[in-house]
Amino acid sequence: MKKYITLILLLLIVTSCNHQQDKTKILQTQIDSLEIKLSKTYKPGFGEFMGNIQIHHAKLWFAGENQNWKLADFEMNEIKENLEGIQKYCSDRTETKSIGMINLSMDSLSNSILKKNKQMFERNYTNLTNSCNSCHQATNHEYNVIVVPKNPPFSNQDFQIKK
Template identity: 80%
Template sequence: MQKILITLLTLSMLSCGQKSDNSQYLQTKIDSLENKLSQTYKPGFGEFMGNIQIHHAKLWFAGENQNWQLADFEMNEIKENLDGIQKYCSDRTETKSIGMINLAMDSLSNSILKKNKVMFQRNYTTLTNSCNTCHQATNHEYNVITIPKIPPFSNQDFMTKK
């Protein structure tokens, strides 16, 4: 019985040593993965804003042509980019101001849902003004957004197919 107890104690002690080696191995792996993760590509604030600007322009032409399905799509693209800013650029002070456009976004979404062109135009103008207000509040007043005059892409038809 004493031999069995000694054998079990010895195995126990050996397995503790293995846990320590295993813990060190796992920690090394974690450190390596964290290092790789810190080196991966992360879109910058300007990249997100550039994408928003494109979708903002496309949204205008979709609404003007009463292509409500495309307008809704462009609204969702803007929302995805805003979510990306909050996820990947949370360290930027400007990110804290993003919420100031939520009311304008909601109103514009509502006008798209109602398929109301006049309401869309009014709410689009409000959204555009909200963007500029945010730019001013975050010391980017030199970045002025306007209602587009020409489509951003010549290879996209913004009219609905009947």
């Protein structure tokens, strides 16, 4: 009788182990499949982020020039979000390490917007623009020169405050 009980217990253990190995193989196959899918999903590139930053940089100028401080603050936050996106999705790029060069200029410009001071805004906006160009030079992208915009990037946006 002891032999039968031992044999049954042994069969249960072996069956349980095999069942566990089958589950592990199935789960590993699912993990492998998901990793392949994840590696093929769209990830925005450095250029897409920089293009977005350039648009918000231009819109920021016209918001500040019109003393539309709420819009200026919004555009600053859009620039910050794009910079965070670069750090999250483009961490493998060497240029990403240089982005901190503009932090001081960003902080000063944010302070100008908070104070609603147009002259301070203009000075700090120019400093930010120069910081962007310094970063471009430091990362061998000196051919990409950013300037204070002359015309709004979009003709379908009014930058003036509505009263």
